[in-house]
Amino acid sequence: MAIAFVLINTELGAENELVNQLKAIENVKYVYVLYGAYDLVVKIEAPNSEILKKTISNNIRQLKNVRSTLTMTVIDEN
Secondary structure (H helix, E strand, O other): OEEEEEEEEEOOOOHHHHHHHHHOOOOEEEEEEOOOOOOEEEEEEEOOHHHHHHHHHHHHOOOOOEEEEEEEEOOOOO
């Protein structure tokens, strides 16, 4: 299993709309709204790293109102 956390900066006021869109994406497990440098954090669990990459590149980053992302890939799960 491949796991990643994606930090997202959104367009101003678009957080709630994006939460609903993100929750509808396959392999997205959790979406949280944040205060601070980033607006949202998303946890993704995919069967392998290739599907994880496609979920981020083809689904999340292509959403309207996503300004930027920072992806942190989990390398060890204890």
